[in-house]
Amino acid sequence: MIGDFSEGANVVRAAYERRMLLRYVALTVALFVPLLAAFASVRNLYPFAASTMMMEGGELQSGRSYYVLRGESVAGETFDLPPVELTNALSGRTWSLVAAAVENKSFTIPSPHPANAALAASVGGIERLPRAARLEDLLRDCRLRPRDA
């Protein structure tokens, strides 16, 4: 009986390992085909990254914009207010969020938020929008609060 079981167990095991082999082939293809495509096109298409980190720099003549968040005390004193001291919600991405908000990038995507589409239509098109049209929303929504979750 034990011999029969051992043979049966081997058959079950072989079938299990065949299933795992197929699963691993599918997983490898599902991960690496899009990764290869992203790499070949040098284009990040979430969730597939093209490893385009730290490519910029070098050009001394090209201008750069950077932003500093400052606050004002009741006494009228201006002080630097690093966002990371207020929240870590975006962990390392605040600088690019602010730059995108200043450049109205959320208006230029193929399918913008209905409120953004309405705002752009109300001023006669995206090109007529004032710079940083939604920055006020960001500053209002991200005022100093204790971390609570």
Next chain:
Amino acid sequence: MPTDAAALGMIRAGVCGFVLSEILLTSFSDLGRLPATLLRPTGAMQIFSWRFYDALLTPAGVLALKCLLVVSLAAATVGYMTGLSTKSSALLFVFYEGLLRSFGHFNHDEMPAVYILFVLAFAPCGDAFSVDAWPRKSSPRASAFVYGYPVLLMRILLAWSYFTSALVKLRVAGLNYFSPDNLPTLAIMHSLDNLHDTHHHLAFLLPRVRHVTPYAVALVLLWELAFPLAIFSKRARRLILAAGVVFHVVTLFLLNVFFPYHLAMYLVFVDWPSVARKLERFGWFRRAQRVWRELRGPREAFAGGARPDEPSSSDAKEN
């Protein structure tokens, strides 16, 4: 290359535990206060409607997301309902990271962790070192391939991130990447604002040593190109991973850019059962092992082990 169930289980616990700690330490309530009008859904995130994002980006909506992530990752860390919890962790984490990238830029730090979670989701990583393995009291029995291939795949995915990063730099920037102004400009660019997570100013010293920076950049590029050697060679692995730690710490102080997820994922290169064997020299570790064995109960004498879908050894006796 470790090829046993325990190694895969330990990697699962380490990866999921790290992601869990990061999620626990992040303020989701503030994320929920960001206006949806600043969102630019990236890639696969475009499949969700604006109505969905409006409902999600509220303190209650993101708190629900955080609760789901914490429960799922905690279960995956301890190996409870591992098949389900690793899959839900991978799906929730890929969604959460996509949400963050829809506000900011497409940064690369967490991406290997996303892929590694997907590998774990489709590997039998709950067969050992897990709550799921407790009732069996037997070692899992499958070929080295079943447990070894996922470890190999995870190592390749991390090496891919570094290796292709070097190739893309060479392809896009060419030899200009070795310009003496490249590193100082890049570093200073990331040190001017106060919006980064750190505010180190060592970048402003770089122009004084700009003639040396091309060599440093070339060295880093060579290290990135050599990273795949860490997959197979033990000696190369020690050198490459140590250099990786130094590199990421230096970028933190010079560029205000840090890659904690990349660093944490180095754990897929460690043979954890071998580390555990080395720790047996220490009395405290042996005592902890004894407590663990008593908690787990004695192993059955004939436990060659069986997978859950195989008849158990006790069934065999009855037959």
